[in-house]
Amino acid sequence: MASSHRGLPDVPLHGKLSAQYKTTFAYPTIKDRCPIILCKIIDHLYRERINIGTEFGTEAQESLKNIIEQLSKLRYEMQTNKPISKLSDGGENCNVWNAYLDKAQENGEGVTWYSATWMWVECYMYRRILSSFLDTQQLQKFDFFRHQKEEGFRESLASMSELGSWLQDQLEGAQQHSSTQMETNFKTLIRISLWGNKCDLSISAGSKQSATGNIVEQLHQLETKILADSSHRAWECVQAGGCNQILDVVMDNAGFELFTDLCLADYLVTSNLVKKVRFRLKNQPWFVSDTNPHDFHWCLDTLSNNETDNTLKNLGTRWKNYVDSECWEVHVDPFWTYPHVFSEMEACDPQLYSTLAQANLVVFKGDLNYRKLVGDINWETTIPFKKALQGFQPSNILSLRTLKADVVAGLAEGQAETANSTDKQWMINGNWGVIQYAGLL
Numbered sequence: 001m002a003s004s005h006r007g008l009p010d011v012p013l014h015g016k017l018s019a020q021y022k023t024t025f026a027y028p029t030i031k032d033r034c035p036i037i038l039c040k041i042i043d044h045l046y047r048e049r050i051n052i053g054t055e056f057g058t059e060a061q062e063s064l065k066n067i068i069e070q071l072s073k074l075r076y077e078m079q080t081n082k083p084i085s086k087l088s089d090g091g092e093n094c095n096v097w098n099a100y101l102d103k104a105q106e107n108g109e110g111v112t113w114y115s116a117t118w119m120w121v122e123c124y125m126y127r128r129i130l131s132s133f134l135d136t137q138q139l140q141k142f143d144f145f146r147h148q149k150e151e152g153f154r155e156s157l158a159s160m161s162e163l164g165s166w167l168q169d170q171l172e173g174a175q176q177h178s179s180t181q182m183e184t185n186f187k188t189l190i191r192i193s194l195w196g197n198k199c200d201l202s203i204s205a206g207s208k209q210s211a212t213g214n215i216v217e218q219l220h221q222l223e224t225k226i227l228a229d230s231s232h233r234a235w236e237c238v239q240a241g242g243c244n245q246i247l248d249v250v251m252d253n254a255g256f257e258l259f260t261d262l263c264l265a266d267y268l269v270t271s272n273l274v275k276k277v278r279f280r281l282k283n284q285p286w287f288v289s290d291t292n293p294h295d296f297h298w299c300l301d302t303l304s305n306n307e308t309d310n311t312l313k314n315l316g317t318r319w320k321n322y323v324d325s326e327c328w329e330v331h332v333d334p335f336w337t338y339p340h341v342f343s344e345m346e347a348c349d350p351q352l353y354s355t356l357a358q359a360n361l362v363v364f365k366g367d368l369n370y371r372k373l374v375g376d377i378n379w380e381t382t383i384p385f386k387k388a389l390q391g392f393q394p395s396n397i398l399s400l401r402t403l404k405a406d407v408v409a410g411l412a413e414g415q416a417e418t419a420n421s422t423d424k425q426w427m428i429n430g431n432w433g434v435i436q437y438a439g440l441l
Helices: 026-047 049-056 058-079 094-106 118-134 146-155 157-171 179-196 215-225 231-240 256-270 293-304 310-324 342-348 350-356 366-373 415-422
Strands: 226-229 246-250 276-281 328-332 361-365 396-402 433-438
Touching: 026 049, 026 058, 026 118, 049 058, 058 118, 094 118, 146 157, 146 293, 157 215, 157 256, 157 310, 179 215, 179 231, 179 256, 179 396, 179 433, 215 226, 231 361, 231 396, 231 433, 246 256, 256 276, 256 293, 256 310, 276 293, 293 310, 293 328, 310 328, 342 350, 361 366, 366 396
Parallel strands: 226 433, 246 276, 246 361, 276 328, 361 396
Antiparallel strands: 396 433
16 A cells, blocks of 8 residues: 555556556456446346337347447457557547547557556546447437446435435524534535545445445544545635635535535535535446436435425425526536546646636545546655646645545655554545645635
């Protein structure tokens, strides 16, 4: 595991993570986790072929054979370390991906599954999965992870209800809360949103991940697992931003994590701390459980139609009204499913960069967003978080992340070594978290 001054011992310092380094988490990801995810998609398509035919038509059912063949081919390419191939499906970001491959080749970088940078090839797998569906007219919008996300949502309903009841108590008279009470609730909701990130289907290779228990009651025992806590600086940023400020949330997982993010957004709006919240979602099925527009609206519809739990029903109705009134906005930005890390955004997508600059605070949720924030580089763990952003600073930034990859920045001297003595898997098991802030000033 990484150390305070050397990072990962078998990777060049400040080098990009890659599956060629067998002692890193990149290696089992490409060797085992990604092929398992592909196998689960193939198995699901085969088992559900009749239902898919009923919903999408006979041609869609017949096209499944070709899709399964393409996914099996992708798995073979991955397992035998074949070169990354260009996309030819005509998708809207096809040229972006192919140009990225060309640039990697021009720079003399590895372009096979095990020699290329981990960030790029893991993202590429999900884009290639989509490619196999884009070849079929009927299934171009088919979400091959939807069943897993919706199952995780349903299995988390009890925890959502308990959290929802707590939230409703905090919302009563929120505008009249003292600054101290608002700060306390803000920091509590930030932690709830942080630990909601534990529910991640990609880290478990698509196995079941759902929330259990009362997350508010669990916060005290989880406090020792927070490696970096800049929540007070984030609070100062929000408090100084004025009641007309915009807050952006670059989303991660659907299901329980999405619910926790909505709770945070509700309190910020209800207490008049924030005027508008913009949720930034993926435009395709991504890393198994990442939130796309269907997941977002399905969540609100499912909650508002819940006839057995008034707490969830009321919150769902309330949140749908926020969307209808445009107090909450849903944005689907293509960049989030590009191969680029965020330090490349200003050059690659200047319009998105300038749009993020409109917000007083941009909250980045989860592990993949964190990896893209810090470039998926083997940093010494003590490098300041802001420096690891490599110039990416469209606005004030807050990262809420449970660690599921062996890259981290902004820790105190000796903290990595202490965590490793307690938990050998601290960087990858999702049991440790960071709340890290980088301000414009």
